[in-house]
Amino acid sequence: MKIVYIDTIIFDLQKVGGISVYFYEIINRLLHDETIECHFIVSNKQKNNIYWDKINIPKEKIIIYNKFLNRYRAVNYKENSEHTFISSYYRYSKNKHAKNITIVHDFTYEYFSKGIKKFVHHLQKMKAIYKSQISICISKNTQNDLNNFSKREVNSTVIYNGVSDSYKLMSNEEINKYIKSFDLNLMQIINSGKFVLFVGQRSGYKNWKGAVKLFKQMPSEYYMFSIGGGDLNDEEKHLLGDDINRHFKLNGLSEEQLCLLYNKAYCLLYLSEYEGFGLPVIEAISCGCPVVAMNKSSIPEISADCNLVKLVDEINNMPFDLKHDTPINKYNWDKTYGEINKLI
Numbered sequence: 463m464k465i466v467y468i469d470t471i472i473f474d475l476q477k478v479g480g481i482s483v484y485f486y487e488i489i490n491r492l493l494h495d496e497t498i499e500c501h502f503i504v505s506n507k508q509k510n511n512i513y514w515d516k517i518n519i520p521k522e523k524i525i526i527y528n529k530f531l532n533r534y535r536a537v538n539y540k541e542n543s544e545h546t547f548i549s550s551y552y553r554y555s556k557n558k559h560a561k562n563i564t565i566v567h568d569f570t571y572e573y574f575s576k577g578i579k580k581f582v583h584h585l586q587k588m589k590a591i592y593k594s595q596i597s598i599c600i601s602k603n604t605q606n607d608l609n610n611f612s613k614r615e616v617n618s619t620v621i622y623n624g625v626s627d628s629y630k631l632m633s634n635e636e637i638n639k640y641i642k643s644f645d646l647n648l649m650q651i652i653n654s655g656k657f658v659l660f661v662g663q664r665s666g667y668k669n670w671k672g673a674v675k676l677f678k679q680m681p682s683e684y685y686m687f688s689i690g691g692g693d694l695n696d697e698e699k700h701l702l703g704d705d706i707n708r709h710f711k712l713n714g715l716s717e718e719q720l721c722l723l724y725n726k727a728y729c730l731l732y733l734s735e736y737e738g739f740g741l742p743v744i745e746a747i748s749c750g751c752p753v754v755a756m757n758k759s760s761i762p763e764i765s766a767d768c769n770l771v772k773l774v775d776e777i778n779n780m781p782f783d784l785k786h787d788t789p790i791n792k793y794n795w796d797k798t799y800g801e802i803n804k805l806i
Contacts (some may be wrong), residue, residue: 463497463499463547464497464498464499464623464806465498465499465500465501465541465543465544465545465546466492466498466500466501466545466546466547466548466806467500467501467502467503467525467539467541467545467546467547467548467555467560468485468488468489468492468500468501468502468503468548468550469503469537469547469548469549469550469551469553469555470485470489470502470503470504470505470550471503471505471532471533471549471550471551471553472485472511472550472551473485473509473511473513473514473550474505474507474509474511474532474533474698475533475551475800476511477510477511477512477718478511478512478513478690480548480567480623480738480739481550481551481565481567482511482513482623483503483513483569483741484527484550484565484600484623484625485550485634486513486516486517487624487626487795487799488795488798488799488802489502489519490515490517491795491796491799492799493517493518493519493702495803498803498806500523501523501524501525501539501541501584502519502523502524502525503525503527503537504519504524504526504527505526505527505528505532506526506528507528507532508597512714513715519801524542527539527540527803533551533553534553534582535553535588536553536554536555536593536651537549537553537554537555537556538555538556538557539555541559541560542556542559543559544559544587544738545557545559545560545561545563545620546560546561546562546563546805546806547561547562547563548559548563548564548565549564549590550565551711552564552587552589552590552591553586553590554589554590554593555802556593560588561595562593562594562595563594563595563596563597563598563802563805563806564590564593564594564597564598565590565597565598565600566591566597566598566599566600566604566605566608566618566738566781567600567604567738567739567740568600568604568607568736568737568738568739569604569607569608570584570613570667570736570738571584571587572584572607572611573667573736574666574736584611587747588611588612588613588782591608591612591616591756592614592616592731592739594616594617595617596617596618596619596805597616597617597618597619598616598618598620598621598739598740598802599619599620599621600620600621600622600623600737601620601622601623601739601760601761601763601764602620602740602763603619603737603738603759603760603763604620604621604622604760605619606740618753621779621798621801621802622739622793622795622798623701623739623741623744623752623763623793623798624793624795624796624797624798625741625744625745625748625791625793625795626665626717626745626795627680628717628721628746629717629721629724629744629745629746629748629749630721630749630789630791631725631749631789632721632722632725632749633748633751636718636722637725637726640718640719640721641653641722641743642804643716643719644719648710651685651710652696652722652723652726653726654683655726655727655728656683656684656685656728657684657685657687657723657726657727657728658673658676658677658680658686658687658693658727658728658729658730658731659682659685659686659687659689659724659727659729659731659746659751660673660689660710660729660730660731660732661689661690661720661730661732661745662689662742663690664690664691664698665691665735666687667676667734667735668734668735669733669734669735669777670688670691670698671701672731672733672777673686673731673733673752674686674702674705675777675781676731676733676754676777676779677705677708677709677731677780678680678705679779679780680753680780682708684708684728685708685709685710686705686708686709686710687709687712687713687727688709688710688712689712689713689715689723690712690713690715692713693711693785694711720745721745721749723750724745724746724748724749724750725749725750725751725786728752728784729751729752729753729754729784730742730743730746730751730752730753730754731754732746732753732754732755732756733754733755733756733777734755734756734758734759734761735756736758736759737758737759737760738759738760739760739764740755740759740760740761740765743755743764743765743771744763744793746770747765747768747770747771747789747790748789748790748791748793749789750770750786750787750788750789751770752770752772752784752785752786752787753765753769753770753771753785754774754780754781754784755770755771755772755773755774756773756775756777757774757775759775760771764793767792769787770787770790771790772784
């Protein structure tokens with residue numbers, strides 16, 4: 463039986479986000495894999511991550527590990543057998559029997575941060591990568607970034623992210639079921655299909671401003687839903703201007719609710735300047751929802767040969783010829799887990 467130690471530090475660092483989705487999916491599969499003996503490195507820190515309580519790690523599999531500046535510290539524990547250690551966020555095991563595997567998601571800090579924040583993050587990331595026997599990159603684009611930023615040759619492979627089975631073409635019965643979880647005004651807008659979506663954080667390179675620019679070109683009967691990312695700040699409200707009454711900010715949606723929106727929306731506006739993978743794009747096309755995305759970083763790679771994705775080089779004009787089509791289901795978490803399992 464293979465022995466695996468999973469570092470759960472990401473659930474201390476994120477309330478919600480692509481990396482915690484990744485480890486939620488992988489941990490659930492590890493817990494149900496009878497060929498693997500799992501142990502989990504867990505801190506005592508209060509966790510606000512929306513996925514943490516869904517995992518249900520048995521107490522006997524938990525190793526409590528707390529250190530000063532814990533997120534930056536290498537991990538140590540007692541284990542005398544050969545095993546694999548997988549960190550959820552750029553830590554490594556000092557145990558001499560450990561085979562370290564690092565999951566490399568993106569290089570956003572390197573591209574978009576400055577000063578001490580950039581320096582510390584990059585130093586920690588590259589140290590974990592150099593200490594690893596192999597690094598798993600979630601796209602070829604990320605692997606290329608790794609090779610560009612690394613100062614030495616590193617062993618890496620590409621294993622693409624999956625997408626939850628919840629994202630699919632919904633039946634009329636499912637649509638009628640989940641639309642009732644929204645208030646009456648939103649129900650009417652959703653049923654009309656006259657709205658665009660923006661999913662995730664809105665700051666900086668995520669380019670919410672570009673999405674608003676395109677939304678403002680749409681006829682007055684269309685609306686915009688921004689999903690997640692906290693409340694609008696004053697600058698964002700000012701950017702919307704008179705169109706703020708056509709904008710809805712929605713937080714804490716379930717996968718089923720978000721799937722419903724993908725099923726009904728005119729399109730997803732995903733104009734991020736950089737993505738390690740671009741999970742919302744894959745969620746949308748799994749529901750048959752058109753996507754307008756920047757022709758940059760990993761997006762052309764993950765959406766290759768998909769007519770649901772319209773790639774743009776500049777944010778100029780809103781396309782008005784988009785249509786829902788057959789869902790694309792080329793990514794799934796079982797496949798992702800199966801490929802990781804081969805490396806353990």
